[in-house]
Amino acid sequence: MITRTAAGCEGQPRCAPVSIAMVGTDGKAGRMIKVNVMYPYTEGARFDHAYYRDRHMPMVKSRLGNACAYYTVEKGVSGRAPGAPPAFVAMCAFICDSAEGYEAAMQEHGAEIRGDIANYTDIAPVLQFSEVIVERSDR
Amino acid sequence: MITRTAAGCEGQPRCAPVSIAMVGTDGKAGRMIKVNVMYPYTEGARFDHAYYRDRHMPMVKSRLGNACAYYTVEKGVSGRAPGAPPAFVAMCAFICDSAEGYEAAMQEHGAEIRGDIANYTDIAPVLQFSEVIVERSDR
Numbered sequence: 001m002i003t004r005t006a007a008g009c010e011g012q013p014r015c016a017p018v019s020i021a022m023v024g025t026d027g028k029a030g031r032m033i034k035v036n037v038m039y040p041y042t043e044g045a046r047f048d049h050a051y052y053r054d055r056h057m058p059m060v061k062s063r064l065g066n067a068c069a070y071y072t073v074e075k076g077v078s079g080r081a082p083g084a085p086p087a088f089v090a091m092c093a094f095i096c097d098s099a100e101g102y103e104a105a106m107q108e109h110g111a112e113i114r115g116d117i118a119n120y121t122d123i124a125p126v127l128q129f130s131e132v133i134v135e136r137s138d139r
Numbered sequence: 140m141i142t143r144t145a146a147g148c149e150g151q152p153r154c155a156p157v158s159i160a161m162v163g164t165d166g167k168a169g170r171m172i173k174v175n176v177m178y179p180y181t182e183g184a185r186f187d188h189a190y191y192r193d194r195h196m197p198m199v200k201s202r203l204g205n206a207c208a209y210y211t212v213e214k215g216v217s218g219r220a221p222g223a224p225p226a227f228v229a230m231c232a233f234i235c236d237s238a239e240g241y242e243a244a245m246q247e248h249g250a251e252i253r254g255d256i257a258n259y260t261d262i263a264p265v266l267q268f269s270e271v272i273v274e275r276s277d278r
Contacts, residue, residue, distance in 0.1 A: 034213050038226070053272050061276060070277040074173050074269035077238075086267040087177070095275075099216075128225040130213035133192050136234075137200060138209040 032069070032132035035094040035102055039123045041076060041085045048120040049075055052090060056116055060094075063109035067101035068094045089123065099129050171208070171271035174233040174241055178262045180215060180224045187259040188214055191229060195255055199233075202248035206240035207233045228262065238268050 039047060057073055072093045076086030096102045106113070117125070178186060196212055211232045215225030235241045245252070256264070 033216070036213075036227075036230070049272070057273070057276070070275045071273065072271075072275055073273040074175075075272050077172070077268045077270055079268075080266045086269065087265050088175075088267065088269075091175070091269065126226050127219045128227065129216045129218075130225065130227075130230065131216055132211075133188070133214050134196070134210065134212040136209045136211055137196070 031097060032135060033096050033099050033102075034130040034132055035096060035099075036128050036130055037092050037094075038088045038126045038128075039090045039121060040126060041087060041089045042123050043085075045089070045123045046121055047089050047123060049090065051120040052092075056120055057092060059116065060113050063113060064094065064096075064102065064105045067098075067105040068096050070095050088126075090121075093130075095132065095135075170236055171274060172235050172238050172241075173269040173271055174235060174238075175265075175267050175269055176231050176233075177227045177265045177267075178229045178260060179265060180226060180228045181262050182224075184228070184262045185260055186228050186262060188229065190259040191231075195259055196231060198255065199252050202252060203233065203235075203241065203244045206237075206244040207235050209234050227265075229260075232269075234271065234274075 053073055057071060061068055061071055072095070074091050076089045076091070078084055079086055094102065192212055196210060200207055200210055211234070213230050215228045215230070217223055218225055233241065
C-alpha cells in the first residue's frame with residue numbers, strides 16, 4: 001500500500017490522505033485484499049467438498065455481505081509429482097475491499113462461521129491476509 | 140474429472156473421449172485447473188515482489204502461451220493475528236485448461252523458468268495442482 005496525499009490536498013488540513021494499492025502492471029489503482037483459507041492435507045482427515053461448496057461458502061458470503069466482493073474455491077489434486085498429495089486439500093479466498101471490513105463482519109458472525117467447520121472437516125485451516133497484486137492477468 | 144464419450148461418438152473409433160470437469164454449483168461444465176505456486180514465509184529470506192510481478196510472471200505466461208488462460212498474484216501480509224507473519228510471502232496461480240497442457244509447456248520451458256527464480260528469491264516454492272471448484276462466485 002502506498003499512502004500519499006490526494007492531488008490538490010497539499011496544505012489543506014481537512015483533506016484525508018488516500019491509500020492506493022498499485023494492482024498489476026498497468027498502473028490501475030485498486031485496494032483489494034484476499035483472505036486465504038487453506039486446509040493442510042492430512043492423512044486420514046475428513047473433508048466434505050460438496051458441503052463446503054454448496055453450504056459453507058455461500059453461508060459465509062452471505063454473512064460477509066458487501067465486505068466480500070466474491071470468493072474462489074479449489075480442491076487440491078496433487079503435489080508437484082503426479083500422485084503426490086497436495087499441500088492443501090482445499091483452499092478458498094475471499095476477495096475484499098479491506099481487511100477491516102472483513103474483520104468487522106467476522107466480529108459479528110465469526111462464531112457461527114467457525115461453528116460450521118466441524119460439519120465438513122476436522123482439519124484446522126491456515127489463514128492469511130494477502131494483498132492482491134494481479135487480480136487476473138487478462139483484465 | 141469425468142471422462143465420457145462425446146455425443147454421437149458411440150461406436151465411432153476415431154472419436155476421442157471428452158474430459159469434463161463440473162465447476163461450481165450451477166451445473167456449468169468447464170475444465171479449469173489451477174497450478175498454485177506458494178513461497179513459504181522464511182525469516183530473513185529474500186523476495187523481490189516487483190521483479191516477480193513485472194518480469195518473472197509475464198515471462199512465464201508468455202512461455203505457457205495458450206496453455207494458461209490467465210494468472211493471479213498476491214503478496215502475503217499477515218497471518219490470522221495482526222502482525223503475525225503470513226504462511227506464504229507470495230503466491231501465484233496459473234489458471235489452465237488442463238494439467239497436461241501446463242506440463243507440456245513446462246517440458247519445453249521449465250529450465251528457463253526455474254532458472255529465473257534466483258533472480259527474485261532464495262525460497263523454494265511449494266507447488267500443487269488444484270481443481271477449480273468456484274472460479275469466482277459472482278459470475
